[in-house]
Amino acid sequence: MECLYFSASRCRSCTQMTLPYARQLQAKVEDCQHQLSGFGSLKFLPAQASNEQGFRNKAKMVISGTTEEPTIGILDADGHGVDLRNCGVIAPALRSLLPVIERFIKELKLIPYNVPKRKGELKHVILTMSDTGAVMVRWVLRTKKHFVALRDSLPQFLEQLPHHSVVSVNFLPEHKAVLEGEEEIILTRRSTLEFGLNGVPMHLRPQGFFQTNTEIAAALYRQARQWIDDVNPESVWDLYSGVGGFALHCAGEDRTVYGIETSTEAVAAAKTSADSLGLPDAHFVAQDATEFALNAGWAPDAVIVNPPRRGISAELSKWLNESDIQHVIYSSCNAKSLARDLERLGNYTPQVARVMDMFPQTDHYEVIVKLERNAA
Structure with a gap:
C-alpha cells in the first residue's frame, strides 16, 4: 500500500x-x-x-485550523492540524463523510479548538461505521456553546448520513490528551449502532x-x-x-x-x-x-x-x-x-x-x- x-x-x-x-x-x-x-x-x-487498506471502521479525527478552513486529521508535534481526510486505511465510505463534516463546520460556524492557544470549541469528530453501512457520528465539544446549533441542524445532517445512523455530542472541557469526556448527549432517537457479525x-453505544x-x-x-x-x-x-x-x-x-x-x-x-x-x-x-x-x-x-x-x-x-x-x-x-x-x-x-x-x-x-x- x-x-x-x-x-x-x-x-x-x-x-x-x-x-x-x-x-x-x-x-x-x-x-x-x-x-x-x-x-x-x-x-x-x-x-x-x-x-x-480501507479496513478501519472508525475514524478519530482531530478538528483544527479555522471555521473557514478546518483541518480534519491529526496534530503535529507543535499542536497544529494536519489534514488526513484521504487516509487510505480508513474505510472509503467513512472518508466520503468527511466533506459533509467540513460543510457543517462552515455552515454552523463551529470554531475548531486551537491546542497551543487553548481556545475554541470543536475538538474532535469520531465516526464509526457498521457492516450495515450505518454510522455513528460523535461531535466532541469543549463547552455547550455550539450544542444548540448542532441539535437544531440534526434533520439536515441526517439527510447526509446513511439510514439508522446515530448522532451525539460529547463534552470535553479539560485541556488534556484524550478523545472524549464523560458527558454525552445523544441527539437521535436511535441510541445504538448495530453490527451484524456472523x-x-x-x-x-457512544463511549x-x-x-x-x-x-x-x-x-x-x-x-x-x-x-x-x-x-x-x-x-x-x-x-x-x-x-x-x-x-x-x-x-x-x-x-x-x-x-x-x-x-x-x-x-x-x-x-x-x-x-x-x-x-x-x-x-x-x-x-x-x-x-x-x-x-x-x-x-x-x-x-x-x-x-x-x-x-x-x-x-x-x-x-x-x-x-x-x-x-x-x-x-x-x-x-x-x-x-x-x-x-x-x-x-x-x-x-x-x-x-x-x-x-x-x-x-x-x-x-x-x-x-x-x-x-x-
Missing part, C-alpha cells in the same frame, strides 16, 4: 507502511512465536490476514468499545465459537466482555453464558443484543472481572478472557490456575503480557494459537490461544 501522507512525513502512524503486506503478516507471526516460544506444545494455525446482532477492524473481529469471534463448540461446555464466562462479542457468539441452547465488563454502556448494549436474539441464558454484569470471579462462588466449564494490553491480574491468574475450569480461551492484543499470563497459568497447556491481523500497516496484532487443563 502506498500512502502520500507517509511518504511526505505528514503522518507516520502506520509504522510498517513501507513493508509489503505479506512480509508484515509474517513478521507478526514470527514475533508472536518468539514471545510464546517458552510453550513448546503450542501449535500455530495459519494467520488470519486482513485487507491491507449473523449475530451487536450494538455499540462503548468495538474492534477497529470489522472483518477480523468477525473472524476472531468465529474462531472462539469453533473452539467452544468443539468442547461443548454447559457454562461459559466471557471476562472483559465489552459489548458481548464472544459471549453472544458462544451462547446457545443448553449453554449458560455470562459476560463481565466494567463499562455499563457496553453491558447495556450486550443485553440489547441478547434480548434481540432471545437468549434467556445469556447474562451480562457490570463488574470488574477479577472481582466477579473471586466472589462468584462457582466456576464455569470454560472461560474466555479478552483483557486490555496489560493482561489479566495476578489475582485472576491465580484463581483460574487453582480452579477446576477445564477450558480457557485467551484473546490478547499484547503477546508480552500474554506470555506472562500463560506462565502464571501453569496448570494449563496452551495448545493452539492463531494470529489475527487486526491492525495492518502497524506492528500490532491480536492473537487467540486455546488452553486445556492438565490431567491430574
Whole structure:
C-alpha cells in the first residue's frame, strides 16, 4: 500500500507502511512465536490476514485550523492540524463523510479548538461505521456553546448520513490528551449502532468499545465459537466482555453464558443484543472481572478472557490456575503480557494459537490461544 501522507512525513502512524503486506503478516507471526516460544506444545494455525487498506471502521479525527478552513486529521508535534481526510486505511465510505463534516463546520460556524492557544470549541469528530453501512457520528465539544446549533441542524445532517445512523455530542472541557469526556448527549432517537457479525446482532453505544477492524473481529469471534463448540461446555464466562462479542457468539441452547465488563454502556448494549436474539441464558454484569470471579462462588466449564494490553491480574491468574475450569480461551492484543499470563497459568497447556491481523500497516496484532487443563 502506498500512502502520500507517509511518504511526505505528514503522518507516520502506520509504522510498517513501507513493508509489503505479506512480509508484515509474517513478521507478526514470527514475533508472536518468539514471545510464546517458552510453550513448546503450542501449535500455530495459519494467520488470519486482513485487507491491507480501507479496513478501519472508525475514524478519530482531530478538528483544527479555522471555521473557514478546518483541518480534519491529526496534530503535529507543535499542536497544529494536519489534514488526513484521504487516509487510505480508513474505510472509503467513512472518508466520503468527511466533506459533509467540513460543510457543517462552515455552515454552523463551529470554531475548531486551537491546542497551543487553548481556545475554541470543536475538538474532535469520531465516526464509526457498521457492516450495515450505518454510522455513528460523535461531535466532541469543549463547552455547550455550539450544542444548540448542532441539535437544531440534526434533520439536515441526517439527510447526509446513511439510514439508522446515530448522532451525539460529547463534552470535553479539560485541556488534556484524550478523545472524549464523560458527558454525552445523544441527539437521535436511535441510541445504538448495530453490527451484524456472523449473523449475530451487536450494538455499540457512544463511549462503548468495538474492534477497529470489522472483518477480523468477525473472524476472531468465529474462531472462539469453533473452539467452544468443539468442547461443548454447559457454562461459559466471557471476562472483559465489552459489548458481548464472544459471549453472544458462544451462547446457545443448553449453554449458560455470562459476560463481565466494567463499562455499563457496553453491558447495556450486550443485553440489547441478547434480548434481540432471545437468549434467556445469556447474562451480562457490570463488574470488574477479577472481582466477579473471586466472589462468584462457582466456576464455569470454560472461560474466555479478552483483557486490555496489560493482561489479566495476578489475582485472576491465580484463581483460574487453582480452579477446576477445564477450558480457557485467551484473546490478547499484547503477546508480552500474554506470555506472562500463560506462565502464571501453569496448570494449563496452551495448545493452539492463531494470529489475527487486526491492525495492518502497524506492528500490532491480536492473537487467540486455546488452553486445556492438565490431567491430574
